[in-house]
Amino acid sequence: MKLLLNNIFRKPRNLLILITIAVSLFLVSLKFYFTKVAANILPVAVSEVNLDFGTVFPGEELQKNFTISYVEEYEQGGITYRIIKKIKPKWPEPPVCGQGFTTREEASAYCVANPNNTNCCYPDLCPSLTPIKIEEGTEEENPTLAYVGSDDLSDAWIIYFRVPAIVGHVAQEHIGEVVTSNGEYGCDVSIDILE
Numbered sequence: 001m002k003l004l005l006n007n008i009f010r011k012p013r014n015l016l017i018l019i020t021i022a023v024s025l026f027l028v029s030l031k032f033y034f035t036k037v038a039a040n041i042l043p044v045a046v047s048e049v050n051l052d053f054g055t056v057f058p059g060e061e062l063q064k065n066f067t068i069s070y071v072e073e074y075e076q077g078g079i080t081y082r083i084i085k086k087i088k089p090k091w092p093e094p095p096v097c098g099q100g101f102t103t104r105e106e107a108s109a110y111c112v113a114n115p116n117n118t119n120c121c122y123p124d125l126c127p128s129l130t131p132i133k134i135e136e137g138t139e140e141e142n143p144t145l146a147y148v149g150s151d152d153l154s155d156a157w158i159i160y161f162r163v164p165a166i167v168g169h170v171a172q173e174h175i176g177e178v179v180t181s182n183g184e185y186g187c188d189v190s191i192d193i194l195e
Contacts, residue, residue, distance in 0.1 A: 043071045044079055044148060046191055051159055059171055060163040065134075068155045068191060070148040078149020080194045083157070085126040087111040088186030093120065108188060122186030128177045129187055130160045145194075159189060 048066040056062065070078065089107035093099060097120035101107040111121035131143040134156040148155055164177035179185065 044081070044191070044193070045069045045071055051189065053161055056161070056163045058163055058165040058169060059174055060161075062161045062163070063158045064161075065156065065158050068146075068148055068157065070150065070153050078147055078152070080145065080147050082145055082192050082194060083131045083143035084190055084192050085129060086188045086190070087115045087124050087126065088122045088188045090120055090122060122184055123179065124187065125164075125185035126187040128162050128164050129189065130162075131189070132158045132160050134158060 046066060046068055048064070051064040051066065053062055053064065068081065086108060089101075089104065089111045090097065091101075091104050091107050093101050093107060097117075099107070099110060099120055101110065107120065111117070115121060115124055133142070133146070143157075146155055162176045164179045165171065165174045166182055167178055167180050170178060
């Protein structure tokens with residue numbers, strides 16, 4: 001009798017263990033399915049990380065160069081890109097901003113949506129910056145649609161900076177932007193890869 005009761009209780013226990021293992025495997029496979037990570041390595045290199053013009057004076061005209069190069073180890077054929085300008089966030093976030101950004105991308109998106117919040121964002125310098133391609137042969141590209149690839153390994157660009165005048169202190173020959181006061185201004189110039 002005792003042996004019979006052990007067999008009856010053992011079989012459901014074995015079945016319960018088998019069901020628990022099956023459910024656990026299913027949950028682990030779901031976890032791996034939903035946490036898949038894919039990474040794309042972009043086959044371009046930019047020669048400058050930061051173009052800092054430093055202290056400037058109204059009416060100055062300055063320029064900085066950079067190059068966008070195709071990295072030949074990748075066999076994708078080429079990349080179409082554009083140069084974009086966005087209002088620069090004060091990053092890392094200053095205490096007076098109070099938005100609690102965890103990444104620079106969050107701060108940048110906030111500044112695009114709230115350009116007049118000078119606690120979190122630098123006053124806009126973007127209208128005074130112009131990307132200009134240094135011509136190579138007959139190739140013509142503009143900052144909103146350019147290409148590098150196996151047949152065109154690099155593009156050289158100039159960021160042309162015409163320093164704006166300050167309201168009330170504008171020379172008669174000044175052409176371009178006018179700002180309301182002196183201080184720190186900023187603009188993020190970045191490369192946007194187009195699929």
